[in-house]
Amino acid sequence: MKxxxxxxxxxxxxxxxxxxxxxxxxxxQAEEVPSTLRFLRFTPSALLGYHQSAEQELNLDYCKxxxxxxxxxxxxxxxxxxDETQIGxxxxxxxxxxxxxxxQAISKRICHAAATAISALGVDARFRPRNDIEVDGRKISGTxxxxxxxxxxxxxxxxxxxxxxKMLRVLRIPAxxxxxxxxxxxxxxxxxxxxxxxxxxxxxxxxxxxxxxxESEFGVEFHEDELTLSEHARYQVALREIDTPDWIDLVSRxxxxxxxxxxxxxxxxxxxRASVAFDTLTQTxxxxxxxxxxxxxxxxxxxxxxxxxxxxxxxxxxxxxxAFFSGRQVDMLSLAPAxxxxxxxxxxxxxxxxxxxx
Amino acid sequence: xxxxGCEFRPELYYDDQYQIWVRIEDDGSLAVGMTxxxxxIAGKILHVRVRRPGTLRPAGKPVATIESGKWAGPVPNLFxxxxxxxxHEVLDKPALLNMQPYxxxxxxxxxxxxxxxxxxxxxxxxxxxxxxxxxxxxxxIRCKRL
Numbered sequence: 001m002k003x004x005x006x007x008x009x010x011x012x013x014x015x016x017x018x019x020x021x022x023x024x025x026x027x028x029q030a031e032e033v034p035s036t037l038r039f040l041r042f043t044p045s046a047l048l049g050y051h052q053s054a055e056q057e058l059n060l061d062y063c064k065x066x067x068x069x070x071x072x073x074x075x076x077x078x079x080x081x082x083d084e085t086q087i088g089x090x091x092x093x094x095x096x097x098x099x100x101x102x103x104q105a106i107s108k109r110i111c112h113a114a115a116t117a118i119s120a121l122g123v124d125a126r127f128r129p130r131n132d133i134e135v136d137g138r139k140i141s142g143t144x145x146x147x148x149x150x151x152x153x154x155x156x157x158x159x160x161x162x163x164x165x166k167m168l169r170v171l172r173i174p175a176x177x178x179x180x181x182x183x184x185x186x187x188x189x190x191x192x193x194x195x196x197x198x199x200x201x202x203x204x205x206x207x208x209x210x211x212x213x214x215e216s217e218f219g220v221e222f223h224e225d226e227l228t229l230s231e232h233a234r235y236q237v238a239l240r241e242i243d244t245p246d247w248i249d250l251v252s253r254x255x256x257x258x259x260x261x262x263x264x265x266x267x268x269x270x271x272x273r274a275s276v277a278f279d280t281l282t283q284t285x286x287x288x289x290x291x292x293x294x295x296x297x298x299x300x301x302x303x304x305x306x307x308x309x310x311x312x313x314x315x316x317x318x319x320x321x322x323a324f325f326s327g328r329q330v331d332m333l334s335l336a337p338a339x340x341x342x343x344x345x346x347x348x349x350x351x352x353x354x355x356x357x358x
Numbered sequence: 359x360x361x362x363g364c365e366f367r368p369e370l371y372y373d374d375q376y377q378i379w380v381r382i383e384d385d386g387s388l389a390v391g392m393t394x395x396x397x398x399i400a401g402k403i404l405h406v407r408v409r410r411p412g413t414l415r416p417a418g419k420p421v422a423t424i425e426s427g428k429w430a431g432p433v434p435n436l437f438x439x440x441x442x443x444x445x446h447e448v449l450d451k452p453a454l455l456n457m458q459p460y461x462x463x464x465x466x467x468x469x470x471x472x473x474x475x476x477x478x479x480x481x482x483x484x485x486x487x488x489x490x491x492x493x494x495x496x497x498x499i500r501c502k503r504l
């Protein structure tokens with residue numbers, strides 16, 4: 001049986017963790033090291049996806065005032081808040097380990113295995129397309145990947161305990177005004193293990209479940225090991241590039257290039273509010289949030305719809321919403337799929353004002 | 359020309375994994391783009407970033423990066439060059455790389471040596487077609503366009 005390596009690089013500031021991402025991916029690409037599972041933790045950090053802009057995604061004043069370090073990942077995906085209450089896991093693989101060149105299939109396979117590990121703790125974790133792992137519609141692990149030639153890095157967070165209010169303050173999302181309702185609504189979209197299990201989970205058990213799940217998925221055995229000398233050398237080089245303002249500002253776009261637009265509308269089926277982070281350059285809905293006063297069953301429908309609408313080109317809005325509802329059984333009383341289209345379209349014509357966020 | 363539904367253009371120059379194509383432009387610069395194989399593997403491309411014009415890029419350091427479905431990675435570069443310009447149509451609409459991979463160039467670069475010397479490390483014509491089809495068969499790649 002093949003032997004892969006497990007590393008635990010402990011609690012580190014984000015520049016070090018991201019420099020290790022680069023170093024380990026390069027070392028795997030150069031075939032200097034075996035495929036590797038790494039566990040990691042972060043001091044309080046706001047982490048941008050590789051192609052994101054800090055000004056557009058983060059509340060930088062809040063980060064500065066609260067000593068939250070801002071960093072850019074080398075992986076894709078969205079901005080996240082990461083602190084000591086979360087565990088990070090990462091796989092460094094060669095393409096031949098995964099038996100396909102289809103990148104979406106690779107993320108699906110890894111997320112399924114990670115969901116199995118989380119489920120073994122006593123919750124029903126599942127992969128949700130677009131790379132999140134969720135429990136009953138609530139996100140418990142976010143993921144992202146990077147590739148370099150034949151080497152792949154796929155990473156995920158696991159919310160062990162979580163400060164949702166801090167996350168909302170760090171990320172530039174519509175709930176930044178932080179009404180109780182906005183926090184409650186965000187709370188319905190994410191879940192921590194502590195909350196779901198009713199007690200602090202055992203971190204050693206979590207690690208061992210993740211190791212076992214990936215051993216079983218890839219038919220390998222893991223052995224504990226350390227960074228190699230070549231990885232240390234690569235790390236030092238990477239840190240010199242990454243631990244700099246230039247790296248954080250690698251992509252820099254003004255916040256007004258991605259306004260958060262909002263609208264609220266009364267329909268026969270209830271009051272529906274849409275908040276949209278809209279990329280004006282590419283005319284793409286980066287993220288949409290729905291709140292309001294309406295009935296929908298199952299409850300997870302809204303979180304699923306929001307996930308399905310991530311990165312939707314404006315001209316695909318209607319067809320995506322229709323396709324979403326046509327593929328499932330949803331009870332919304334008199335609320336219609338077209339109402340979601342209507343309220344988003346209204347939002348896109350209407351800038352965010354204080355009067356619409358209560 | 360095609361293999362497994364993956365379009366191939368014999369007049370272009372390719373790396374040995376058929377990730378990128380290169381074409382000589384009238385002004386002597388080299389246009390760089392992604393092959394049908396690469397855009398298929400990546401899936402729908404959401405972001406493209408090209409280094410600033412004037413930036414030196416040694417062989418092995420990417421001229422651009424792309425992101426699709428949360429995967430970020432480089433568009434490889436095989437020769438020393440300087441970035442001349444980025445295709446703003448592609449920056450504004452990255453999915454063009456999925457729709458018209460051989461028309462949607464990503465960057466134009468100036469090779470450090472002559473264009474002919476830069477192209478010497480690449481493959482073209484019949485040899486490239488054979489290698490391209492071999493890659494499609496070996497990795498069972500069946501191309502899809504958006």
